[in-house]
Amino acid sequence: MNLFNDIRALVVDCLGAMAAEGTLPAGLDTANVTVEPPRDAAHGDMATNAAMVLAKPAGMKPRDIAEALAAKLATDPRVAGAEVAGPGFLNLRLVPTAWQGVVGAALAQGKDFGRASIGAGVKVNVEFVSANPTGPMHVGHTRGAVVGDALASLLDFAGYDVTREYYINDGGAQVDVLARSAFERYREAHGLSPEIAEGLYPGDYLIPVGEALKAKYGDRFLNAPEAEWLPLFREFSTEAMMAMIRDDLAALNVTMDLYSSEKALYGTGKIEAAIDTLRSKGLIYEGVLEPPKGKTPEDWEPREQTLFKSTEHGDDVDRPVKKSDGGWTYFAPDIAYHYDKVQRGFDLLIDIFGADHGGYVKRMKAAVSALSEGRVPLDIKLIQLVKLFKNGEPFKMSKRAGTFVTLRDVVEMVGADVTRFVMLTRKNDAPLDFDFDKVLEQSRDNPVWYVQYAHARVASVLRKAQAAGVDTSDAALAGLDLSSLSDPAELALIRKLADWPRQVEIAARAHEPHRVAGYLTEIAADLHGHWNKGNDTPELRFVQDDLATMATKIALARAVGVVISAGLAILGVTPVEEMR
RNA sequence: GCACCCAUAGCUCAGCUGGAUAGAGCGUUGCCCUCCGAAGGCAAAGGUCAGAGGUUCGAAUCCUCUUGGGUGCGCCA
Incomplete structure (x- = not known):
């Protein structure tokens, strides 16, 4: 259930009807029509850019289209009002029951509320960690592991058919x-x-x-x-x-579906087959590379090598696949491995690399592009460094690994849940500060604690309601008449709930799981804000004397809890029932 | 020298893959705190979105150049 998609479908329907009536030209492309929450709540519940997007292709003034569209939309029972604003925005207000229905849907669908279908029928392979098997995992790997795992969960939630895969570099x-x-x-x-x-x-x-x-x-x-x-x-x-x-x-609660071995590629002819495939496309040749300009290695000497013409697929220079001693370069088995993934039928490949492998991105994309005839996109997410702190001071540790802080060290110090959440509070390509004290702090500026606290508060009021005699099962709550949830503060909270399915789609499309953490922080803030309002305004409290009233309030609280736990599930974090 | 990533409030960062007056936390300032669950609440101040051009109805977002940081650059993965 995605209310924004529903209303967007309504807008597109209305545009179709207008075309049928001759108000609009036929055959307009509505792909760029969006329905979004307006930045300023005073503008209404939802806004569509339809009139502005279509003005030029239709050869009409945006406001004329908007007026006609407004009239059409207003006939839908869900729409309470539609008005033209600014350069041609159409601001919509929905009837309260449309919003209250979101609470019912969240309760009825539970953990599946927000599940999307944008990935239906798409097989995606997420390759992550892929640390060399030469020692324990350190913090850098940890972030990659968390991002990859959460991204895989996110894509799964968005309807993709996901495989989590680890490539063992055991051949070099x-x-x-x-x-x-x-x-x-x-x-x-x-x-x-x-x-x-x-x-x-x-x-x-x-x-x-x-x-x-x-x-x-x-x-x-x-x-x-x-x-x-x-x-x-x-x-x-x-x-x-x-x-x-x-x-x-x-x-860290990361489970791979498949471990693939580099060594296993040798001797099977797979590397040769992959290179031959490239050769058959005229992309393999013997040649001599130019030395890098401005920074020539001291021992540089021109050498004829077997090269992959990656420049044909967007790379800057061609890349060697064979060493001068005739052996394969590390690139060759990587090509074969990605070819293998293409042949296994994946429609989308995602690799999670450390940022120090940034120079490797173009050639790998070139190889996949060439081997899949451009059919399979490869997205490579680069994971930036994690800077460790303790009490605000840079943190170093050398316990079992010699010189670096291991994944084990981190998990033992703060737990898997905290580790995972914090690793997802920043974009993958931005450096991350990880302070062992701050992540355990019980305060507003610690998002892990803040989100968990919101979930615990929901659990708390549920326990109280149950003790008071309210049936707090999701089925019972979902069956309630929720029309009394009409206070502006309550509707604002519901709007946030309604945004969850939308955020899932946005995050999944962008391959950015950190957006989920951001959304959770926001809805947690909204719940706490609503809670605080209850201090001054008893009617807004979840716990009420009248059991019927309390049940409807509890339905709202529980819906927020459902969404928080669904979001945490994507991040791989266990929600807590109480704060201890 | 070239490529990729980054630059947003005093600090740490969001910013819905082009939308309306750019947001949040911390910090600062001023009030409030016998209130479901303490670990606070409300409000205010604070911005040439690194700079300059361009694309268009509209740019923090896309393109070009400049500046300033990070990473990488044949026979290591």
């Missing part, structure tokens, strides 16, 4: 480094002192891996040449790291 040189690092811990487990050379991973988290290797292999590799143990140690430690990463994700 860094897993050899991991194996060598584990070998040193393996030696350590045998009582030898490890030699953590420059470039190896120094973190303590490999100590148990070394012990496990000792338990599995005894001392047989202690003096063996690297070639004998490297493949075994690589596989063993990669699996150990992935187990740890899965645990980290579980601690």
